[in-house]
Amino acid sequence: xxxxxxxxxxxxxxxxxxxxxxxxxxxxxxxxxxxxxxxxxxxxxxxxxxxxxxxxxxxxxxxxxxxxxxxxxxxxxxxxxxxxxxxxxxxxxxxxxxxxxxxxxxxxxxxxxxxxxxxxxxxxxxxxxxxxxxxxxxxxxxxxxxxxxxxxxxxxxxxxxxxxxxxxxxxxxxxxxxxxxxxxxxxxxxxxxxxxxxxxxxxxxxxxxxxxxxxxxxxxxxxxxxxxxxxxxxxxxxxxxxxxxxxxxxxxxxxxxxxxxxxxxxxxxxxxxxxxxxxxxxxxxxxxxxxxxxxxxxxxxxxxxxxxxxxxxxxxxxxxxxxxxxxxxxxxxxxxxxxxxxxxxxxxx
Numbered sequence: 001x002x003x004x005x006x007x008x009x010x011x012x013x014x015x016x017x018x019x020x021x022x023x024x025x026x027x028x029x030x031x032x033x034x035x036x037x038x039x040x041x042x043x044x045x046x047x048x049x050x051x052x053x054x055x056x057x058x059x060x061x062x063x064x065x066x067x068x069x070x071x072x073x074x075x076x077x078x079x080x081x082x083x084x085x086x087x088x089x090x091x092x093x094x095x096x097x098x099x100x101x102x103x104x105x106x107x108x109x110x111x112x113x114x115x116x117x118x119x120x121x122x123x124x125x126x127x128x129x130x131x132x133x134x135x136x137x138x139x140x141x142x143x144x145x146x147x148x149x150x151x152x153x154x155x156x157x158x159x160x161x162x163x164x165x166x167x168x169x170x171x172x173x174x175x176x177x178x179x180x181x182x183x184x185x186x187x188x189x190x191x192x193x194x195x196x197x198x199x200x201x202x203x204x205x206x207x208x209x210x211x212x213x214x215x216x217x218x219x220x221x222x223x224x225x226x227x228x229x230x231x232x233x234x235x236x237x238x239x240x241x242x243x244x245x246x247x248x249x250x251x252x253x254x255x256x257x258x259x260x261x262x263x264x265x266x267x268x269x270x271x272x273x274x275x276x277x278x279x280x281x282x283x284x285x286x287x288x289x290x291x292x293x294x295x296x297x298x299x300x301x302x303x304x305x306x307x308x309x310x311x312x313x314x315x316x317x318x319x320x321x322x323x324x325x326x327x328x329x330x331x332x333x334x335x336x337x338x339x340x341x342x343x344x345x346x347x348x349x
Contacts, residue, residue, distance in 0.1 A: 010083075011039040011326050016046025018319030022057050026110045027298055027320050029064040029084065031327035033114035034302050038085040039327075052078040056102025056128065060110040063096040067111050067122075091118040091179070098128025101169030103135035108175060113298050115177045116154045122177045130164040130171035131202065131243050133260045136291060138163075138173055139200075139245050144254045144292055148188070152303060153180030163234050165204055165241020166260075183303020189343070190309075191287040192251025200230045200245045204237035210267045214244045217271035222246075222278060244274050253287035284311045284340050293317050293344065300346040301330045307345045309337070 011032075015024050022045055032039050045051045053061070058077055061084070065072045068089050074082035098104055104126040115122045130138040136145070142158050149156050155178040164171020199218045201211030208231060215229045234241070242261030248254065257277035259270045281289055286309040288296070293310040294317040300306040301324045313321075313334055321332045331347040 009037060011037055013039055013041040013323070013326070014043055014046075015041045016043040018322055019315045020047025020319075021045050022106065023294075023316055024319060024323060025057055026060055026106060027323040028327070029060060029110040030113040030298055031301075031324065032084055033064055033068040033070070033086050033089055033111070034117065035327050036086055036088070037327055038083070040081070040083045042081045044080050044082065046080075052080045053082075054102065055100045056098045056106060059096055059098045059102070059128070060107045063094070063107055064110050066094065067115070089114045089118050091115065091120040091122040093123045095125040096127070098169065101129040101132060101164065101166045103132045104128035104130060104164070104171060104173065105138060105141050106135045108141070109295065112156070112175070112177070113302055116149070116152075116156070116179055116183065116299070117302065118177070118179045120179070122179075124175045124177070125172065126175065127172045128164060129166055129169045130160065130173060131241060131260070132166045133262075136295075137243060137245065137258055138171075139247075140256045140258070140291065143247060144256050144289070145295055147254065148186065148292070148296065149299065151186055152183045152299065154178060154183070163202070163204060163237040163241065165237055165239060165243075168237070168239025168241070170238030183299065185304040186300070186306040186308070188253055188287045188306075188308035190252055191285055194248050194250050196247070196249035197224055197228045198230060198247040199224065199228050200232060200247070202232050202234050202241070202243045202245070204234035204239070204241040206240050206242055208233060210242055210261060211244075213267035214261075214271040217268045218244065218246060218275055221272065221275045242270070244270055246274050246278050248278070248281070250287065255281050255289040255292070257281065257289075280311065280340070286310050286341055290314050290317070294320055297321055297324050297332065297346065301328045301332075301348070305330065305346040305348045307343065309341060309343050311340050312342055313344075
């Protein structure tokens with residue numbers, strides 16, 4: 001991939017376009033580091049009720065700037081505009097703390113892609129939220145996302161050291177990245193048979209009956225056997241929290257659908273939300289869920305490309321594709337193959 005380093009090559013981004021949230025910034029940071037392309041972004045998170053940089057977004061910028069020895073002008077809380085000028089990515093050992101319940105898994109999205117192609121191993125310790133309603137939980141990272149990344153050549157391992165539920169936060173996990181000289185292509189076109197089903201309820205500093213009711217409701221609605229049930233009483237969390245995670249491991253991929261408990265919402269309603277996502281995935285009969293599709297695009301663009309079948313692309317994924325094209329020039333084609341089934345082809349220049 002060509003490396004661009006001059007200010008004349010600076011990418012200009014309107015952060016209010018498309019999804020209009022933090023994903024625009026996170027993907028821009030990752031690809032800026034990987035391609036050494038500077039960028040300027042205005043109207044950061046312009047479609048959100050509280051636009052500008054929040055704590056987790058600022059932490060992502062700071063993490064990217066540290067790893068890429070970058071200059072980040074305008075990077076401060078509440079800022080709506082900033083300029084990011086990277087140098088070379090430096091592998092090593094780093095610790096980044098959000099300082100709130102903001103998602104630490106989203107901070108990882110800003111630095112993992114370039115580190116997959118770095119010159120040596122990197123160890124990241126990330127602190128903050130690990131199980132937040134507006135972000136992929138750690139379990140998705142470990143069980144769905146990283147297994148696909150590891151097919152491309154790098155070896156990435158993640159270990160959860162402490163749960164961090166919204167709103168208390170306080171979680172921590174460690175990611176070890178052994179890079180590869182290049183990223184291999186991947187084809188995920190067939191789901192295959194489901195080989196493992198699991199319904200896990202995480203309950204932290206709350207009565208166990210909440211998780212028990214969630215599990216019972218999910219099993220009944222899905223007509224799954226009780227052998228799939230797993231109640232986990234979390235003892236390491238700073239504050240209260242609850243999440244229902246429904247996992248399906250198939251012959252060629254995996255999917256994990258999550259719903260979070262919240263005050264005033266019955267456990268049965270939480271389970272029903274998660275089950276609705278599961279049913280959509282099962283009906284589509286595709287290997288790649290909508291959230292994984294979103295996160296794969298930047299990775300495939302930095303390597304030899306790839307192809308996968310997924311469900312109808314979310315606004316997140318469409319916006320991600322636009323940012324990926326700006327930095328890499330790859331061709332991303334999404335072709336409808338039926339009701340709620342899309343084939344995505346990522347072709348390098």
